[in-house]
Amino acid sequence: MSGILDTVNLRTQMVGQNRLELLLFGLETSQRYGINVFKVREVLQCPDLTEVPRQTSSIKGMAHIRGETIPVLDLSEAIGRAPIPHEDQAKCFLIVAEYNRRTLAFMVRKVDRILNTQWDQIMAPPKEIGNENYLTAVFEYEKKLVEILDVEQILADLYPMSTDVSDEVATHDVRERAREHHVLIVDDSAVARNQMQRSLEDLGVKVSVANNGRQALEMLHELLDRQVDVEKLFLMVISDIEMPEMDGYTLTSMIREDTRMAKLHVVLHTSLSGGFNVSMVKKVGADGFLAKFNPNDLAGVVVNRIRQVESAQ
Template sequence: MVGQNRLELLLFGLETSQRYGINVFKVREVLQCPELTEVPRLTTSVKGMAHIRGETIPVLDLSEAIGRRAIPAEEQRKCFLIVAEYNRRTLAFLVRKVDRIFNTQWDQIMPPPAEIGSENYLTAVFELDGKLVEILDVEQILADLYPMATDVSEEVADKTVRAQAHEYHVLIVDDSAVARNQMQRSLESLGVKVTSANNGKQAWDLLRGMADKGVDVEKSFLMVISDIEMPEMDGYTLTAMIREDTRMQRMHVVLHTSLSGGFNVSMVKKVGADGFLAKFNPNDLASVVVNRISQVRESQ
């Protein structure tokens, strides 16, 4: 599916008839909920730990995490665990039911309506059988449960780099508001100027519009750092379109994703990206930008 703007979603349900979706590539396995081991915790939505295939994995009640009714302890064994990998962390989501795998196109996946505001856990929606399926912003959910630092270590960027950083401009592309904010805070702490786009289509429209006005896009941006999975246009397709346009085909593009797995490195090369970055570590992100600044300065 790489470069074809396609994805597969695992559909599941919580406490109502509303259906939700999660990218299949994030899912390691689905199983009946085993007996959980309770642990002292700061948040009640973490229900305990499950011992699965030699690993001890935290279990998150997804209903409670998004502000809905928690699944009672006596009903947990009737529910399912979706074991997934996000941002270098393996965890299991406790859900009421698992439906099926649905194959679709990213251009059929739409951002949530702006009218619902920003205080929600939705990252996208799509229509199936006359009803809306909601794709949850799991990164926002996890960020609320496990806040992450965005400070960049002095060892990654010294005073010399920080003094030069203000000369450079980075375009970041991500459908998750929390991911955009994390990246923006980290890069701005370096002194780099940042422009953000909510998905690949918005980024492409920006780049193409600048090029149509005669702007040298390759010189305007130090690099593009784009998420892979986004509504309307994914990062693979965005990269392929940049490479096909002679006005910007030499732009430095790094794809990043919360998807774990070794396949990512080879896949980003197939579409012509210059690198791959796993979400989210501020020092790793800063290192990619600092290295690119060094490359540019050495070539001048």
């Protein structure tokens, strides 16, 4: 366990090679779960928590960690499982992570190990289970399925966020011009796709969606094979970075390597924080980076791109 706690912040060297490392953990059952190590700030034994008056039931309180006060979420209760009993909290662990510019600590029963794998080994959940769940991907390990939770969906249910674009960003003139443009959104999280789609449709642009990098690449290749000029069809591609089957870095590299769409404008977005993302964006040839999700920031990137295209005509 000490090795996991000591090295969780040091293992980022494989990002950008369609590879990832997953921190495996457990909740109130024998089911294993995984979280991308690069989203984890640190793992620690659960300290004494400060209660919050009238708090959401799955928020168990606040922890003071390295000079910062961080809300603690019982991840088991948040996904509809049995909550961790109060008397057991001291035996639990906190996974401190950053999502969408928000720092939270997820209380879990145990932290297992760090597993080195590839995004193409991570599978989207079967369509037959429907969309009303907190599952974003699965993969097989030791002949059992490990589940990767859709943390964006969990947080969206806890902290609902408006997808409306302000009139200051989307003026009447901007909305009229936006109707002439088409954006491709790529994200494995259903809630993230829906948030972005609603915001961009509020702006006025047409939107197509893909669930991961491989699906987006197949979509682009199908259009190219039909002699469609995708560089003209799409104003831009806005892609998540961390996705099953093919990550956003690899998708961008594949786009740049195909002369038929090498100039397609690509912006990568992520719930991860830090300057490493910006350097990787430049390395793979993406045109921009966006920390998700803020409707005005998202719309602003699209509006700026519209202006670039119009000024070049």
